[in-house]
Amino acid sequence: MNPLDALNETAFLLERELAPGFKVKAFRRAAAVVAEWTPDELAARASDGRLKATKGIGSRTFEIITQALAGRVPDYLAGLRERTTTTLPGEVATLREQLLGDLHAHSDWSDGTTDIPSMVAAARFLGHRYLALTDHSPNLTVANGLSPERLEEELDVVAELNESDATGPDFTLLAGIEVDILEDGSLDQEKALLDRLDVVVASVHSKLRADSATMTKRMLAAIDDPRTDVLGHCTGRLVEGTRGTRPPSEFDAAAVFAACAANGVAVEINSRPERQDPPDDLIRLALDTGCLFSIDSDAHAPGHLSFIDLGAARAVAAGVPPERIVTTWNLPRLLDWTARR
Template identity: 60%
Template sequence: MDPVTALRRIAFLLERSRQPTYRVKAFRTAAAILGDLTVEDLDARVHARTLTELAGIGPKTAAVAYEAAAGDTPAYLVGLQDEMGELTEAGHEIRGALRGDLHTHSDWSDGGSPIQEMAVTGLELGHEYQAMTDHSPRLTVANGLTPARLRKQLGVVGAVNAALDQENSGFRLLTGIEVDINEDGTLDQEPELLAELDIVVASVHSKLRADSRTMTTRMLRAIDDPHIDILGHCTGRLVTGGRGTRPESDFDSAAVFAACAERGVAVEINSRPERFDPPRRLLREAVDAGCLFSIDTDAHAPGQLDWQVYGCERAEECGVPVDRIVNTWPVEQLLEWAGRDR
């Protein structure tokens, strides 16, 4: 294990276990700094024990680098791996059937890591594909992407794919967006631009306490839009976490799930521990309604990409048929489905 790999692995495990951001940042920063050095410069600094002379490298991250360079698994990493173990006892069969993750964020909106780091981590987790779905313009608190910024991001995604193709990775980073469902049910991005994307996740992020009739009308109009592929975290609830708790939105679930089934829109099983959305009773209702599903992490950091098994566990509990989970499909079948109405 080389020093950069060791530092990245520690950061991944800290993110996975929801440790404070400052702890994660120390290891990700150190990995980036050492990753920019030539092999010769890194070897020389390791030999001279001068890593802490580099801005951003502290005693703890330097110690990890020195141990890794010596051919040892760093003690701090060993401790983290022994402490954490498996996230769940169930859901692993469905997790094994998944080919990708269709809801992820980068530092282009409110995520914490570059697009390249998110993609490489998805590849390391065994994904065949992963969608980059940063927020849309209206969500200014999350630095949502204007049309101009989203077009620029498409070029970055293309460059990441070109680099991975050179390595014959077999991995594809899909273009996408988590687009806000506006109060009138329209989608918060130019329709022509939405039509260019591989995957469109549409979510409600505002006026979550609206009455049932208003919310149902809003959601049904969005589901009827030809560009939507996935209905994201449909109730908007928060059950734990630093943002506090929030009750479910009130809407006619029977009407919404019937519309999703009719239009071929997948209901997201959101794996974030603070969301676990939809609740089990609604997930079972969506199964009975004949809906498609997408089990996604909504990851805002690389380590959170490992949370997918949480959604798989809930899917297993609620009897979600594996063949109706769109991200178990090969990428060609997935993209054919996503382009069905565009």
């Protein structure tokens, strides 16, 4: 097995099971070291002892590299594969195969853990045709939200990756943002910049305990903005995880979903295990109201992109038809939709 592939897959699977960040970083760091050498160089360093003494290579990563060089799947990786590989039930597997992309993912430009090319490589590994890069907006300083100047720089990076074919054949990296819905319902980024993006995911990240009337007014204003494409994790709830739990925000869901349906805004089925947002009853309400949906990972690391398996399962359980899920659409249809207003 290729040692670099073994290290990257190990990191990916650890991210998928939400392992501690320090553990994942050890494998990502070792992969960055190994990527600098040719296969012959790596083999020579492993055999003469230099590899073991190299900064960034620990005992576990050294074991993985040497076992891969010996032509076998490393023991640690084999164990990870065994405990993280699941078989999706029939209807879920069918929907998962129909999902062509993901409209909500973060890189280390905001609060993600890896660079943009690493996110692209993972999306391609999963069979995606497109991925929207949606780093945070300026108001979310705790997540290193992008100022207008930094967003412009990121747009240049996205364009360069697509133009250079660095994203590979049959794959497109979409320029996007997860923009904060501010307290007055406006979107937290310059309008001219939002107009240049392929995808705008609008989410509430502050004052989540506001009263229902205040929150409803705030969300309706954002949904009415013609730049909004997806309403992200609409209740803001947390049901598990290291951040603890958080109850859903209170708002008039019938009014909010009616506005989404009227404006063609997709309701996100956020696939992160700790969010599972919206709750099941609200997915069904949005479905009955006539809403579109977007099954997204809200990935902050490459391995998180595979969370869409969980979102697919929730969509199937709620009876959401594939044609109402925008992430089953091909790229031309998707971009026609995001340009609709």
